[in-house]
Amino acid sequence: TTHYLFIVVVAVNSTLLTINAGDYIFYTDWMWTSFVVFSVSQSTMLAVGAAYYMLFTGVPGTATYYATIMTIYTWVAKGAWFALGYPYDFIVVPVWIPSAMLLDLTYWATRRNKHAAIIIGGTLVGLSFPLFNMVNLLLVRDPLEVALKYPRPTLPAYMTPIEPQVGKFYNSPVALGSGAGAVLTVPITALGAKLNTW
Secondary structure, three states, rough: HHHHHHHHHHHHHHHHHHHOOOOOOEEHHHHHHHHHHHHHHHHHHHHHHHHHHHHHHOOOOOOHHHHHHHHHHHHHHHOOOOOOOOHHEEEEOOOOHHHHHHHHHHHOOOOOOOOHHHHHHHHHHHHHHHHHHHHHHOOOOHHHHHHHHHHOOOOOOOOOOOOOHHHHOOOOHHHHHHHHHHHHHHHHHHHHHHHHHO
């Protein structure tokens, strides 16, 4: 009983950490203007949480289950905002599940090799997550209009969204987000797995 209770605690707390990482995961305005930071924080949080959860249980498929929990949480939040009168596109649900499936696939294909799951799976998460989410964001109707017309109640006046400036500083936010996510995901995932062995 204690074993399964701990699994539930890890899942819930990791989910809350992931969906709140940086405080701009849900909202259309910051998702666009801070795509690189979003990619780094979320790919890292997904890889660390999913790898810890997967290696703790030792069962391939657990990372996808973990990502599904986060997705359900987020859709509930999206529905709550929608019920308050905000547009459907006000919250964008991140695409965690395909990247988590790659992590599970790596763990299964390497015959449950923890190191391979961390290095190869972590890299796949860091590379794929920004790409899946950029496709997801392209489906948003008009992020700037949504951001300016429906500002968040908790957003201070000095942080009111302005026209995205990403293109001025980076040639490709997707490439930068993918690269940074991939580079940072592996060592942090390794650290999480190391803590798990302690």
